[in-house]
Amino acid sequence: MRIAYNGMAEEEPAGTMALESIFREYSRSDAEHSDRSAGDRARHRQKVRESIRENIADIIAEESIIGKDRDRVIKVPLRGIKEYRFIYGENSPGAGQGQGDTRPGQVVGKVGKEGQGDGQAGARPGIDYYETDVTLDELIEIMFEDLELPNLERRALREIPSDRSFKRKGYRHVGIRIRLDKRRTARQRVMRMLAARQRQAAENALEVAEEAAEPEADAGGGDVEEQGRFPFHQKDLRYRHVETDTKEESNAVVMCIMDTSGSMDTMKKYLARSFFFMLYQFIATRYRNVEIVFIAHHTEAREVTEEEFFHKGEAGGTFISSGYLKALEIINERYHPSLWNIYTFHCSDGDNFDSDNPAALKAAKALSELCNLFGYGEIKPLGSRYYESSMLNVFRRLEAPNFHSVLIERKEDIWPSFKAFLAKDRIKE
Amino acid sequence: MANYELKSLVEWDSRIREKVAEFGLDCYTQEFELCDHFGMLGYMAYSGMPSHYPHWSYGKSYEKLKTLYDHGVSGLPYEMVINSDPAIAYLMRDNTLLLQILTMAHVYGHNDFFKNNFTYRTTRASLTIELFKAHALRVRHYFEDPSIGIEQVERVLDAAHALSWQCRRNLAIRKLSHSEQLERLVEAAHPRPDPFHRIHAREVVHEPDLRKVPVEPDEDLLLFIRDHNPFLREWEKDLLTIVDEEAKYFLPMMETKIMNEGWASYWHKRILESLNLEQGPHLEFIVRHNQVVRPIPGQINPYYLGFKLWEDIHRRHTKPTAEELKRDGPPAKSGEAKLFEVRETERDSSFLRRFLTEGLMREMDLFKYEARGDDLVVDKVSDEEGWREVKETLIRNIGTSSIPVIKVEDADFGQNRTLYLKHNYEGRDLQLEYAEKTLAYVARLWGREVVLETTLQGKRSLLCYNERGFSTRALK
Structure with a gap:
């Protein structure tokens, strides 16, 4: 809307001044429909996401996210989206205004916190803000956006019917109260009412013409004579019909096997835990139904709770085969491979009794035949690998296409190893 | 909610304009547009322009402003005026009548300043809106061109934005043409006539290098790159031109922030004092005025x-x-x-x-x-x-003055088409992380190695950016 008020012009003294001002009234619809920055905002958000993805390895390496609630908010540094310019550094002095009693030596602020007062948008280059908040959930989503779960298609057979989704399909005259469609019901009533009135009118006309018999009452249509009231009838009721949609759903189970022998210290456990966390989160994003099994072993294996798995240390030696046999046992009992996609991962420091190696190799072979993916992660924090034995050499003899072993030395290795773990199998397909 | 109607704004406007004329202020025609806070946030993100080319940084700026506003860290300005003929001002519709009156008077102060201050002579106010519209059209056109696309355009715009303020500071001083610069160089090289040349040792005449590019150090980085990188394509050159034109449009505002805001505040005070307001509005005026022109401890308002x-x-x-x-x-x-x-x-x-x-x-x-x-x-x-x-x-x-002065010294340093930049050092070091990243942008536009001479912690240093990445080394 554009209104120019010219009427005032005559009262103006003649001068250099323009004779009129133009007023444009606020118009709600204009304001609501022109979200002009929407495109630029979307593009900015896209940039933020890209930046997070680029730095994901650093973020993953931060201890604090492992095992935390999915709603947790994490501060993520953003590198890609700063707007760089040539600016002066921190050694450049500034000027400010005091309250009348400023003395040399007085502290007036902190470096990096206090800005100059002059803040015209875009005019003065300043240090950009550089952090954003994302929830762990978003982070996981971004993290796995460009990874694909291997072997997902190949296991089409391993799907079991799940009837979790419901689909609306048409309307019925009968149904349960909660599915009553009020709108349609009301419409039916109105339709019936109009029909009845029309018929009434036609009959009345006929009556006048012939001056004959009384009008018949409609058997099901209620009292048509009473113009004011036209109640609902059983026939009006409409119910939404819902069909249970039986879908073939894939299910997955993650078997986490961890060495909890005396040689696994806190650091090693932490690294193992990070890896399991990612594996679980990743698989959870791809399957609706994911179960997780924790197996702790030293010389014997037990199925344990998550809490025990990560926090209970045990003493003693190591028989890796015991963990694998336990996993095989659980798979046979509860997770038949024709119904479940099985992902098994084992973390250990590789300090196995030599006598157990042949048995472990045999069990590993059996596992890799049953699983979609079977991985072994050897955790050797830097400096310790030279005097400890390693299972990596032993497993080199295992020739299964879906077996993969990784070496994790530092927390920065976790993300690359994880990617390698998933990528290896994908290449083979 | 607002306690006025548009009609009363119009009446007050005519009273204000009477005073404006009486005081001798000389203004462009004024347009007022009422907007809500979303509209104001939008205008702020795009520096008030009704049309502006798209770039993600404006989305970022909007988000930032909105976050600050939502969390109550900063309020919104009462108005925004842009330097154009007619001048366009946005008024927040939720303000009280007195605040609108104050704001309108303030706006006329800015309007007069835009029209009369010498720094704004170069901005061609009557073409402002068309200029920005044309820029927006051109950039959108490149976005949609299948052989270019948004990624490519952003690649250039990101880099160009980083350099937009690396331009001449005082646009009222005419830039010498290439031939004028050469003339000056030759003249300077000639020995001055010396009446005692017989007894003086003969002055050594240094032959000036007339093929040097640039003849004199050039401060307009974007334009220099546009004119001297033969591998830039036309649309890339056009983007550099657009960013440069826009920076030069906003430059006077940066250069006169204190004068301009002071001027508008000075006149809104005098105009409102002469309007014979009733006591209620008058008290509100005093409160508002003091809020606007109050010292902010630790900063400069x-x-x-x-x-x-x-x-x-x-x-x-x-x-x-x-x-x-x-x-x-x-x-x-x-x-x-x-x-x-x-x-x-x-x-x-x-x-x-x-x-x-x-x-x-x-x-x-x-x-x-x-x-x-x-x-x-x-x-x-x-x-x-x-x-x-x-x-x-x-x-x-x-x-x-808060932006480092950086000039192009040589476009063919070491006969290698390396771009040699020199920071005019006067005691303040560059922020190194920013310098590194910005130098990468220069290299992106220049297409070859770029070096920057500066002083870091008292030592003359050379910052280099080439295909191997960033490096610094000390100069003797």
Whole structure:
């Protein structure tokens, strides 16, 4: 809307001044429909996401996210989206205004916190803000956006019917109260009412013409004579019909096997835990139904709770085969491979009794035949690998296409190893 | 909600314009547009322009403004005016009537300043809206061109934005053409006539290198790259032109922030005082006015500083103190005449240099601070010994003085098409992380190695950016 008020012009003294001002009234619809920055905002958000993805390895390496609630908010540094310019550094002095009693030596602020007062948008280059908040959930989503779960298609057979989704399909005259469609019901009533009135009118006309018999009452249509009231009838009721949609759903189970022998210290456990966390989160994003099994072993294996798995240390030696046999046992009992996609991962420091190696190799072979993916992660924090034995050499003899072993030395290795773990199998397909 | 109707705004506007004419302010036609806070946030993100080319940084700026606004960290301005003919101003519709009146009076102050200050002569106000619209059309066209696309355009715009302020500071000084620069070079190389040449040793004449590019160090980085990188495609050159034109449009605003805000505040005060407001609105006016022009401890409020200076200039020419009379003699001009003269011929740095007196500085308690460790510590205050230094520091932190001066020295350094830039060092180091990233942008546009000579922690250094990445080395 554009209104120019010219009427005032005559009262103006003649001068250099323009004779009129133009007023444009606020118009709600204009304001609501022109979200002009929407495109630029979307593009900015896209940039933020890209930046997070680029730095994901650093973020993953931060201890604090492992095992935390999915709603947790994490501060993520953003590198890609700063707007760089040539600016002066921190050694450049500034000027400010005091309250009348400023003395040399007085502290007036902190470096990096206090800005100059002059803040015209875009005019003065300043240090950009550089952090954003994302929830762990978003982070996981971004993290796995460009990874694909291997072997997902190949296991089409391993799907079991799940009837979790419901689909609306048409309307019925009968149904349960909660599915009553009020709108349609009301419409039916109105339709019936109009029909009845029309018929009434036609009959009345006929009556006048012939001056004959009384009008018949409609058997099901209620009292048509009473113009004011036209109640609902059983026939009006409409119910939404819902069909249970039986879908073939894939299910997955993650078997986490961890060495909890005396040689696994806190650091090693932490690294193992990070890896399991990612594996679980990743698989959870791809399957609706994911179960997780924790197996702790030293010389014997037990199925344990998550809490025990990560926090209970045990003493003693190591028989890796015991963990694998336990996993095989659980798979046979509860997770038949024709119904479940099985992902098994084992973390250990590789300090196995030599006598157990042949048995472990045999069990590993059996596992890799049953699983979609079977991985072994050897955790050797830097400096310790030279005097400890390693299972990596032993497993080199295992020739299964879906077996993969990784070496994790530092927390920065976790993300690359994880990617390698998933990528290896994908290449083979 | 607003306590007025549009009609009363129009009535007040005509009363204000009467006063504006009476005081002798000289304005473009004024357009007022009422908007809500979303609209205002939008205009702020795009520097007030009704149309502007798209770029993600404006989305970022919007998000940032909105976050600050939503969390109550910063409020919204009462108005926004853009320098165009007719001048366009946005008024927040939720403001009270008095606030609208105050704002309109303020807007006329800006309007007059845009029309009359010399720095704005280069902005061609009557074409502003069309200029920005044309830029937007061109950029959108490149977005949609299947052979270019948004990614490519952003690649150039990101880099160009980083360099947009690396341009000439005073646009009123004409840039010499290439042939004029050459002439000057040749002239300088000729030995001056020496009446005693018989007894003097013969001066060594250095043959000037006439093929050097640039002849004189060039400050317009974007334009220089546009004109001297033969591998840039036409649309890339056009983007550089667009970014440069826009920067030069906004440059005067940066250069006159203190004067301009002070001027508008000074006039809204005088106009409102002359309107004979009723007591209620008058009290509200005093409260609002004091909110706008109040000192912010630890910072510099351009409204306050500017307002104080304008008031002081007026006072010195109407009611000079005895001391001033003795020192300067009776004022040669009336207060108003002096105000209008200064409004036309100065910009912030010269304005402060000429009119910010020791007395005013002491009254405002201006100080200079420095970083010591993690703390910002007051170094000098406006006493007899320190005020000059405080003033100098202030002037070096306003407008374009807060942007490092970097000039192109050589476009073919080492016969290698390496771009040699030189930072005009005057005591302040560059922020190294930013310098590194910005240099990468220069290299992106230049397409070859780029080096920047500067001083870091007292040592002359060369920052290089080439295909192997960033490196620094000390110079002898």
